[in-house]
Amino acid sequence: MLGPVILAASRSDKMRRFVSAAPGTKQVVDRFIAGETVDQVVPIVQDAADKGLEVTLDVVGEDITTVEQSYAARDAYLELVGRLKELGLGTRAEMSVKLSMFGQSLEGGHELALANVRPVVEAAAAIGTTVTLDAEDHTTLDSMFAIHEELRRDFPDTGCVIQAYLFRTEDDARRLAAAGSRVRIVKGAYKEPASVAYQDKAEVDKAFVRIVKILMAGEGYPMIGSHDPRLITITQELARQAGRKLDEYEFQMLYGIRSDEHVRLAAEGHRMRVYTAYGTDWYGYFMRRLAEKPANLLFFARSILTK
Numbered sequence: 527m528l529g530p531v532i533l534a535a536s537r538s539d540k541m542r543r544f545v546s547a548a549p550g551t552k553q554v555v556d557r558f559i560a561g562e563t564v565d566q567v568v569p570i571v572q573d574a575a576d577k578g579l580e581v582t583l584d585v586v587g588e589d590i591t592t593v594e595q596s597y598a599a600r601d602a603y604l605e606l607v608g609r610l611k612e613l614g615l616g617t618r619a620e621m622s623v624k625l626s627m628f629g630q631s632l633e634g635g636h637e638l639a640l641a642n643v644r645p646v647v648e649a650a651a652a653i654g655t656t657v658t659l660d661a662e663d664h665t666t667l668d669s670m671f672a673i674h675e676e677l678r679r680d681f682p683d684t685g686c687v688i689q690a691y692l693f694r695t696e697d698d699a700r701r702l703a704a705a706g707s708r709v710r711i712v713k714g715a716y717k718e719p720a721s722v723a724y725q726d727k728a729e730v731d732k733a734f735v736r737i738v739k740i741l742m743a744g745e746g747y748p749m750i751g752s753h754d755p756r757l758i759t760i761t762q763e764l765a766r767q768a769g770r771k772l773d774e775y776e777f778q779m780l781y782g783i784r785s786d787e788h789v790r791l792a793a794e795g796h797r798m799r800v801y802t803a804y805g806t807d808w809y810g811y812f813m814r815r816l817a818e819k820p821a822n823l824l825f826f827a828r829s830i831l832t833k
């Protein structure tokens with residue numbers, strides 16, 4: 527019940543101002559956001575590498591409103607690639623980007639987002655790493671998949687995300703499960719209407735399993751983005767049935783969520799990548815994390831009230 531209300535609030539400027547200014551917010555935000563600057567996030571990447579984990583770095587931000595902001599997003603990622611290069615961390619860390627932060631929803635946004643993301647993908651390739659295009663709300667996906675296809679002509683390792691809650695996704699998975707592809711499957715984190723998405727959690731979980739089967743049977747590299755213990759066990763079994771070795775797929779989880787599980791799966795020999803978000807424009811990302819688990823909202827409310 528609360529999830530859709532929080533997701534609606536994640537797009538409200540009034541709520542953004544309220545939440546950002548509330549005393550106690552920072553301590554809850556810090557659980558999910560690894561820092562504000564590249565320098566704050568570097569030790570986290572190094573620590574993850576020491577624990578045998580890999581990371582994907584996300585500079586938080588989305589739904590920008592000016593072209594200048596889209597250039598700033600590009601430059602923030604280029605700065606990140608520069609730091610990874612200096613520190614020799616290019617092979618441990620890839621990057622995740624939201625095309626709406628690169629200008630996708632502005633006028634002429636498809637071309638703008640492509641023009642902004644291309645140099646980031648190019649710079650990442652030059653240091654031996656890759657970029658994955660996150661999936662945002664369903665209205666943005668045709669553009670995201672077209673940009674993904676375009677980038678893959680020159681940078682075949684470029685990944686993308688598909689969302690189990692959308693009816694379209696099984697078809698997308700079949701199309702994408704070809705040799706050389708890198709596809710992250712997640713349940714889906716946006717507020718979507720019943721005309722395009724399953725509304726029932728059990729239906730989403732069943733679709734997730736069907737899609738993992740498609741990806742495992744295909745020739746690409748599946749990236750399983752979930753903290754759900756049941757789906758992780760099922761994935762391990764489906765990978766085994768498909769004859770995949772442990773390095774022929776990977777698990778991904780979010781920074782700050784089920785951290786013990788990150789280490790446990792890596793210790794079992796799995797490739798585990800931690801999606802690590804940082805930066806100052808954390809509002810949308812943070813609100814989706816609150817919406818995923820009502821207990822987070824109670825914790826958040828308590829921390830505001832006790833300040």
Ligand code: FDA
Pocket residue numbers: 659660661662687689712713714715716751752753754755778779780783784800801814815816818819822
């Ligand atoms: P589920 O929500 O059922 O959670 C399973 C268990 O995990 C919970 O019982 C709880 O213990 C723990 N948990 C999950 N979320 C939590 C939270 N916020 N706080 C505390 N505990 C939590 N979505 C999208 O639409 N586009 C995208 O590009 C991405 N990218 C992405 C990358 C990666 C690496 C991950 C892991 C997830 C995403 N997502 C995403 C988010 C995804 O769609 C989904 O909303 C969350 O992963 C939560 O779903 P779970 O599969 O974890 O299951």
